[in-house]
Amino acid sequence: MTAPRTERLTFDDVELGDDLPETHPDVSLEKVRLFVEASGMPFARFTDNEAAKAEGLPGALVPGIMSQGLLAVMIHQWAPGCRIQKLDTVFRFPVLTGSKPRCVGAVTDTDEDTRTVTIDCTLISETGETSLLGTAVVALD
Amino acid sequence: MGVAGDGVDLAAIKADWIGRELETTTYLVDGDDMVKWAVACGETESRFIDPADPDFQAHPTFTSLFMHHPGLPAEFPKFSDRPGMDGGKSVELLRPVRAGETLAGTASVADIFDKTGRSGTMYFVVHRTTFRDEAGEDVAIVDWKLITPGVKA
Numbered sequence: 428m429t430a431p432r433t434e435r436l437t438f439d440d441v442e443l444g445d446d447l448p449e450t451h452p453d454v455s456l457e458k459v460r461l462f463v464e465a466s467g468m469p470f471a472r473f474t475d476n477e478a479a480k481a482e483g484l485p486g487a488l489v490p491g492i493m494s495q496g497l498l499a500v501m502i503h504q505w506a507p508g509c510r511i512q513k514l515d516t517v518f519r520f521p522v523l524t525g526s527k528p529r530c531v532g533a534v535t536d537t538d539e540d541t542r543t544v545t546i547d548c549t550l551i552s553e554t555g556e557t558s559l560l561g562t563a564v565v566a567l568d
Numbered sequence: 569m570g571v572a573g574d575g576v577d578l579a580a581i582k583a584d585w586i587g588r589e590l591e592t593t594t595y596l597v598d599g600d601d602m603v604k605w606a607v608a609c610g611e612t613e614s615r616f617i618d619p620a621d622p623d624f625q626a627h628p629t630f631t632s633l634f635m636h637h638p639g640l641p642a643e644f645p646k647f648s649d650r651p652g653m654d655g656g657k658s659v660e661l662l663r664p665v666r667a668g669e670t671l672a673g674t675a676s677v678a679d680i681f682d683k684t685g686r687s688g689t690m691y692f693v694v695h696r697t698t699f700r701d702e703a704g705e706d707v708a709i710v711d712w713k714l715i716t717p718g719v720k721a
Contacts, residue, residue: 496605496611499627
């Protein structure tokens with residue numbers, strides 16, 4: 428995994444088609460527990476494999492809104508200090524708690540007038556399925 | 569569009585519900601929860617994880633936290649008895665959310681539509697919550713896409 432950038436990325440540094448550095452987020456049980464505590468969603472299907480299986484799920488799942496946050500972190504690591512104005516995500520396939528997903532993204536549009544870029548971003552499960560598809564609008568200096 | 573093959577009169581449901589305001593709920597933005605949320609997602613920027621940072625703010629999608637309250641009202645039509653699913657969230661952030669502020673979230677039905685594929689007809693309801701601050705200014709708009717399968721053919 429590429430270390431997070433430390434210097435600010437400006438609009439003028441970005442080219443259409445640029446790939447964001449791939450990230451490998453930590454979705455360990457510890458992190459998911461912290462998330463459900465913060466989000467007030469203390470449901471066993473997120474943190475207990477057996478409870479999740481009893482609901483017909485393949486195992487404990489990373490909450491969809493946490494997965495959305497993982498994509499936001501990838502964007503911040505690419506462009507520290509940027510402002511995510513919009514992040515639209517479609518939940519397609521579950522991410523299992525404790526698995527090893529990865530986040531990828533690419534710049535698909537730029538708007539010089541607003542100094543914003545559009546990023547298509549994806550969270551891919553450990554087994555290669557597209558778990559989350561997202562589109563972000565990000566303002567840069 | 570009239571009555572669908574499974575007996576759902578989508579046109580009537582759309583006419584009756586799209587644009588309808590549901591209810592307004594107030595939320596206190598908790599700084600501890602902001603930090604936990606950002607840390608759990610792996611955030612490292614100080615403005616999201618350090619309450620002492622002069623620009624301390626919530627992670628961009630934090631308002632999703634408030635989205636399930638309220639959901640759709642009990643009288644909202646049922647498309648089938650089959651379980652629905654969360655199709656995704658869209659968060660538009662108009663300005664940073666700060667610790668300690670109170671947001672009023674007003675829910676409404678923004679859209680209803682159907683799609684038909686190999687597994688039959690699926691119904692989509694876009695449940696929108698517009699969050700406003702104490703001055704009445706819009707802060708964030710969160711769309712929650714709820715998917716319900718139609719009756720089995």
